[in-house]
């Protein structure tokens with residue numbers, strides 16, 4: 001199998017983290033045609049990376065779909081918990097990343113920087129980030145203690161989004177966004193202690209800094 005990847009993408013990074021954590025035999029490559037080109041959209045209908053190319057030449061888009069597929073075909077090294085409730089709780093962290101932290105905090109901050117609008121006058125966006133971190137703090141308090149369970153796909157889906165916003169926040173003058181969120185900070189330390197997660201995060205942060213010219 002091949003993963004069409006760009007290191008700076010948080011969505012591709014979560015799949016790379018899973019590949020690293022499980023030691024999967026998946027070739028990690030840049031897309032065969034440029035992302036954003038007509039050729040890319042013609043070959044990959046959703047027009048986004050990551051894309052997983054299967055051994056029969058067919059493709060799967062969407063990071064979460066790819067992660068669940070990789071779990072299904074490599075059950076010996078499962079990153080999914082046992083039982084319906086634990087599986088639902090795993091999904092919650094991934095849903096939080098994709099429906100809260102990404103749209104409400106990560107993408108607005110990223111857009112301010114890449115659009116050239118700059119980092120001044122971004123109080124509303126920083127308030128939205130704080131609101132999302134408070135939401136995550138509550139979510140982690142409500143879920144069973146992460147320290148008492150194994151790493152799962154939900155952690156891996158969320159980790160790159162959180163790494164990304166923590167990289168962007170200082171550009172907006174917020175040096176320690178997790179200052180008031182001890183559980184989030186503890187979760188981040190815990191998730192980073194996995195070598196596969198740490199490797200994927202380091203790859204992403206290097207690529208993001210290069211992307212921003214830093």
Ligand SMILES: N[C@@H](CCC(=O)N[C@@H](CS)C(=O)NCC(=O)O)C(=O)O
Nearest residue numbers: 009010011036048049050062063064
């Ligand atoms: N829901 C998708 C989102 C993937 C996504 O947004 N990928 C971005 C890179 S971070 C992308 O390919 N953007 C290219 C574009 O929108 O043209 C997933 O989970 O894989």
